[in-house]
Amino acid sequence: MNQGRIWTVVSPTVGLPLLLGSVTVIAILVHAAVLNNTAWFPKYWQGGAAVTAAPAAPAPAAAAPAKK
Numbered sequence: 001m002n003q004g005r006i007w008t009v010v011s012p013t014v015g016l017p018l019l020l021g022s023v024t025v026i027a028i029l030v031h032a033a034v035l036n037n038t039a040w041f042p043k044y045w046q047g048g049a050a051v052t053a054a055p056a057a058p059a060p061a062a063a064a065p066a067k068k
Helices: 004-008 012-037 040-046
Strands: none
Touching: 004 012, 012 040
């Protein structure tokens, strides 16, 4: 760990909660931004009906072999 001496300046009992708290705040802000700036995310959370594709057209029937 190249920044291991930070704990000589900041006590781990103070630094670790600050670090974990800041990560939590950033994660909540990112989720809020996605929720507010997209149309699909709120629908995903609400569990809306999935959009289904139209059924494919049936394959044409095979022609009978020609008589000779």
